[in-house]
Every structure is written in structure tokens, then in C-alpha cells.
Amino acid sequence: MQETQILNENTNISEIQVYCFIVGISWAGLWLPIKHVYQSKKYSKKDEVFNELVAYNKNNIFEIAGRDLGLLNHKLLCTRVFKPVNGIEGLWLKYIRKKCVLKLCNVDSISDEFHHKSLKFEVGKELAQGMVGLSYRDHSIHIDLDLTTNNYNITEAQRTKIGNIGFLSTVPIFNKDQSKVVAVIAVDSVQKLDLNVIQKRKWEDSLTRYAAFIDKHIKL
Known part of the structure; x- marks a missing residue:
């Protein structure tokens, strides 16, 4: 660089290195936050579009099933x-009690x-509360056209929270090897239903498709 007269004999190389280091750090400190904000907005937009697609598919499945x-x-x-x-509470419940x-959870575009x-x-071992508990224990779909006529071992506090639900269906979601239930999906309505055998079978098919859709696209 001295030959091209960019630097001369009096140039302090150490100072230049320090200046270059400071400029590099400053640039990284400026660029990285900007990049992070950009990536965050990009992924946020993708999540928003994905949630809209999930909600759209859910609406279509229920629109057909509702008819x-x-x-x-x-x-x-x-x-x-x-x-x-x-977690720790789950282990304590499993091995000690x-x-x-099964706890109610909020899942975007589904719940x-x-x-x-x-x-x-x-x-x-001896008791399963509610249809949610039955689906978890039995690994099967349960449908009740008039929930008010059955108790399902629930407490008065649980009944108060359930409120005026008349129709209820529950379906389990399994892990990859189908050996364990990772979630139970409950679909309910305040409207009681009177379904014939064919309608009930169609609803079971709709529940199965809905559960498969959730299992494929939503991480539970």
C-alpha cells in the first residue's frame, strides 16, 4: 500500500486497524438489528397467512359437515x-398420583x-372424566347428541364451566407411531342434534378428516 502511496512511512498501522475494527463493529451493530426486524416481520407475515389458511380450511370442513x-x-x-x-407436574401426576x-389449551386458528x-x-385407572377423558383413555371417537342426559363423571364445577353445551364430539390426536394420545379435540354446539345412522357416520368421517388436518398442519 506504501508503493501505491495510499500509506506512507508515517502512517500508524495500529490506529488504522483500530479504526477499521470500530467501523466493522458499528456496521454489524447497525445491520444485524435491521436484519432481525426484517426477518421477524417476514416470519410474522408467513404465520399470519398460514393461520388464515388453517381458519379457511376449518370453516370449509364445518360448513359441509353442518349441512x-x-x-x-x-x-x-x-x-x-x-x-x-x-413437565414436572405431568411426571408427578403420572408416577405419584x-x-x-387434560388441560384446555388455546391453539391459533383452531380453538x-x-x-x-x-x-x-x-x-x-378406574375413572375418566368427561368425553375428553374417554377419548384419551379409549383412543377413540365419542359422540353425544344430547350432553345434558349424561354425567360422564364430571364435577359440578366442571358442569358449570361447560355451560349449555348440548352436542359434543371428541376425537384423539396421536403421536407419529400411533401409540400415544398427544391431544384430544372436542367439537361442541349449544344446539342438540337428532342424527340418524347415516348422518352420524358422516359426522364421524368429518371428525376424522378434521383431526387428520389438525395433526398434519398444527404442532400440538
């Missing part, structure tokens, strides 16, 4: 997601608004 069920409005069908309590607790903050169901 088969004879519902006045398919939007009367509401979805709840229940997942086993995990010998039971599993509908619920009028209480929490709702739980217990599953033990």
Missing part, C-alpha cells in the same frame, strides 16, 4: 383443544373462544 348435520348455522360448531399436562390431567379461563379433566 349434513342439519345445523342452523355451521358456525355453531366450536373447537376446543385439550392436552395432557407435561397415577393419573393424567374457539371459551367463556372460562380453564377447564381440566382427569383420567385414572
Whole structure:
């Protein structure tokens, strides 16, 4: 660089190195936050579009199913997601109290608004609370056309939270090897239903498709 007269004999190389280092750090400090904000907005937009697609597909499935069920409005069908309590509390419940607790969770574009903050169901060796507990224990779909006529071992507090739900269906979601239930999807309506054998079979098919759709696109 001295030969090209960019630097001369009096140039302090150490100072130039320090200046270059400072400029490099300053540039990184400026560029990285900008890049982070850009990436955050990009992923946020992708999440927003994905959630809209999930909600759109959910609406289509229920619109078709609602016609088969004879519902006045398919939007009367509401979805709840229940997942086993995990972590230290889950281990304590499993090995000390010998039971599993399924807790109401909110899943974007899937869960509908619920009028209480929490709702739980217990599953033990001798007792399974609610249809949610039954689906978890039996690994099967359960459908009740008139929920008010059955108790399902629930407490008065749970019944109060459930409120005026008349029709309820529950379907389990399994892990990859189908050996464990990772969540239970509940679809309910305040409207009681009177389904014939064919309608009930169609609804079971709709539930199966809906569960498969959730399992494929949503990480539970």
C-alpha cells in the first residue's frame, strides 16, 4: 500500500486497524438489528397467512359437515383443544398420583373462544372424566347428541364451566407411531342434534378428516 502511496512511512498501522475494527463493529451493530426486524416481520407475515389458511380450511370442513348435520348455522360448531399436562407436574401426576390431567389449551386458528379461563379433566385407572377423558383413555371417537342426559363423571364445577353445551364430539390426536394420545379435540354446539345412522357416520368421517388436518398442519 506504501508503493501505491495510499500509506506512507508515517502512517500508524495500529490506529488504522483500530479504526477499521470500530467501523466493522458499528456496521454489524447497525445491520444485524435491521436484519432481525426484517426477518421477524417476514416470519410474522408467513404465520399470519398460514393461520388464515388453517381458519379457511376449518370453516370449509364445518360448513359441509353442518349441512349434513342439519345445523342452523355451521358456525355453531366450536373447537376446543385439550392436552395432557407435561413437565414436572405431568411426571408427578403420572408416577405419584397415577393419573393424567387434560388441560384446555388455546391453539391459533383452531380453538374457539371459551367463556372460562380453564377447564381440566382427569383420567385414572378406574375413572375418566368427561368425553375428553374417554377419548384419551379409549383412543377413540365419542359422540353425544344430547350432553345434558349424561354425567360422564364430571364435577359440578366442571358442569358449570361447560355451560349449555348440548352436542359434543371428541376425537384423539396421536403421536407419529400411533401409540400415544398427544391431544384430544372436542367439537361442541349449544344446539342438540337428532342424527340418524347415516348422518352420524358422516359426522364421524368429518371428525376424522378434521383431526387428520389438525395433526398434519398444527404442532400440538
